[in-house]
Amino acid sequence: MTLAASVATGSRSAVALAAVCLSALMFGLEISSVPAILPTLEHVLHANFRQLQWIMNAYTIGVTVVLMATGALADRFGRKCVFIASIAAFGAASLACGLTTSVPVLIGARFIQGLSGGAMLVCQIAILSHQFRTARERGMAFGWWGIISGVGLGFGPLIGGAIVALWNWEWVFLVHAGLSIVTVLLAAGGVRESRDPEATRLDLAGIATLSIAVFCLAFFITQGPALGFSSPMALSILGVAVASFVAFLIAEQLTFRPMVDFSVFRIRAFSGAVIGSAAMNISFWPFMIYLPIWFQAGLGYDSVAAGMGLLAYTLPALVVPPLAERLLLRYQPRLVIPAGLSVIGLGFILMKLGSGAENANWLTMLPGCVLAGVGLGLTNTPVTNTTTGAVPPARSGMASGIDMSARMISLAVNIPIMGFILVEGVLSSLKASLPFGTDASALRALAEKIAAGTMVSSGQGVPDAIVHQALADGFGGVMLYGGISVWLLAAASFMVFRGGQR
Structure with missing residues (x-):
């Protein structure tokens, strides 16, 4: 490899790292900054306590549902392709969160934020692993990724409170619409496409059964105190989670190219x-x-x-x-x-x-x-x-x-x-x-x-x-x-x- 090619490769990897870190920052902020604005949402949108819980839980449930499915999709269709699509979806969902005045719409948009945020998260790690091949380069990349992820999660409460104090609560969400555009441009220019050449088919049965199992388990845990853990509704949801997970284990044994x-x-x-x-x-x-x-x-x-x-x-x-x-x-x-x-x-x-x-x-x-x-x-x-x-x-x-x-x-x-x-x-x-x-x-x-x-x-x-x-x-x-x-x-x-x- 010539010196010029080496410099170009290094510059492209730096741009890819910037895209990954910026998406990690957005993901972390949407977990930790939103609790700071819940009292404001309670007053402005007239949300009750259970609705406030859902505003937080919808994001977490969305993230958990999509994680394993995203890994399979990224291996099949390409990590760069799925990464860019998930960033765009995250920006659109953030825009919807900031523009709505309806609590149910906000909860639904938060769920889509979680789905797209979880997809971003999985692609971040796969991209870093592929883009940086040596142990030293990978260590540097993951070190920066860990720092920026920590900034998003650790400073989120301060950032969310400052945004509410200086502007309006909507900007806690709207700021990510603008950041998503920048991140898409960086990812398009810096990330090298990669996929698993053997992933010729999607494990649809595995994706469906595991997604249902994870969703029902997360729903049971987060809503169990409100429903009553021993109530017929809660036990039915738990039963669906267990049955779906058993079906997932069976499907993975029968599938030629299993998701897990x-x-x-x-x-x-x-x-x-x-x-x-x-x-x-x-x-x-x-x-x-x-x-x-x-x-x-x-x-x-x-x-x-x-x-x-x-x-x-x-x-x-x-x-x-x-x-x-x-x-x-x-x-x-x-x-x-x-x-x-x-x-x-x-x-x-x-x-x-x-x-x-x-x-x-x-x-x-x-x-x-x-x-x-x-x-x-x-x-x-x-x-x-x-x-x-x-x-x-x-x-x-x-x-x-x-x-x-x-x-x-x-x-x-x-x-x-x-x-x-x-x-x-x-x-x-x-x-x-x-x-x-x-x-x-x-x-x-x-x-x-x-x-x-x-x-x-x-x-x-x-x-x-x-x-x-x-x-x-x-x-x-x-x-x-x-x-x-x-x-x-x-x-x-x-x-x-x-x-x-x-």
């Missing part, structure tokens, strides 16, 4: 990294939704101060990924990924101790927040790099789909699980502090308000100290759950990697 090649799980590096993907979203990411409640309702900071406090949680995850990639090249994923997960767990335990300290404040929370962010930075990009690097390049679309499915399904499951633990912890503390015989339904309603951060002072004859202690106890339970669960998965990941070494 289960033989990849025999690759220990791949399986160990997928466990890491799930572990991060059992602990770090779902807790980011609840941590602002603790800063505001528990520690008494306003929304701006709480947003600044969140930087201690998210900022380390932005600066550590380049170091993580260097450690990955030196020490291998079998050590780096379990170590990063262990650091996340230690951060959660320190946050629990900090929240329970006398006169708890941001300083008592700081060590745990920083360590959790460092652990995420040590884990995030090595996990992604390992899952795609452990399989043949032609199957990188499938590998990235499995990786992202593990992340998003874990996230969809653990957002309601953490909410359940929080409410039950608050309720248990109230029962221990209040006189026996207090009305159970009224007590649960009070616990839910305290957990949501809307009842710093009860106004119902309950001392403020009891309310605050109940909130601290509830959050302590959530932090303990996050720490122990990620430690258990760190041990599982280490054992899987170690088995591969033998």
Whole structure:
């Protein structure tokens, strides 16, 4: 290759990296910036609490439904083609979100945002794996991807709040319509087309059955508290999810070219990294939704101060990924990924101790927040790099789909699980502090308000100290759950990697 050709190739890869990173920024912002505008939507669009939940859940459900199907489509029709189409759809859905004044239309547009955002996410990883071939180049690319993804997720609450303060809530969505146009142009000029030459047919049965299973499971988890987990409707939805998943397993065994090649799980590096993907979203990411409640309702900071406090949680995850990639090249994923997960767990335990300290404040929370962010930075990009690097390049679309499915399904499951633990912890503390015989339904309603951060002072004859202690106890339970669960998965990941070494 001549010098001129080498420079041209490097410039094109830089443009492709810019397109991937910009799409990652948009994806992350639509997860973390929207919670900041929910109170505004409640007032302006007259949305009730359940509708507000759907505005958030529609995006997550859309992402989880499309992940594996996108990997198969990208392998068949080309990753660049699917990537550009998904960016265009994301921009159109964002435009619809910003222009509507109808809550049902907003929810539907958010679902389409999730579908297209999930497709972008899978293509991002497959494109980086194909565009950057050497370990050093790929490490650099995934390092930048991890930083920009972290910026979108970590600074989303601040950005969303600032947009509402300076302009209108619509611009939280409309800004992505403009960014999508820029991203499409960058992708068209920089991304090299790639596909799996053996993917001559689509696994339609696998796509349909897995999509139905994931949708029903996500719907059951997110809407179970409202429907009642034991209600006939909820159990029917769960039954459909189980039946669809069984049908998926059967279809994959009968299909000549299955969407999910289960033989990849025999690759220990791949399986160990997928466990890491799930572990991060059992602990770090779902807790980011609840941590602002603790800063505001528990520690008494306003929304701006709480947003600044969140930087201690998210900022380390932005600066550590380049170091993580260097450690990955030196020490291998079998050590780096379990170590990063262990650091996340230690951060959660320190946050629990900090929240329970006398006169708890941001300083008592700081060590745990920083360590959790460092652990995420040590884990995030090595996990992604390992899952795609452990399989043949032609199957990188499938590998990235499995990786992202593990992340998003874990996230969809653990957002309601953490909410359940929080409410039950608050309720248990109230029962221990209040006189026996207090009305159970009224007590649960009070616990839910305290957990949501809307009842710093009860106004119902309950001392403020009891309310605050109940909130601290509830959050302590959530932090303990996050720490122990990620430690258990760190041990599982280490054992899987170690088995591969033998």
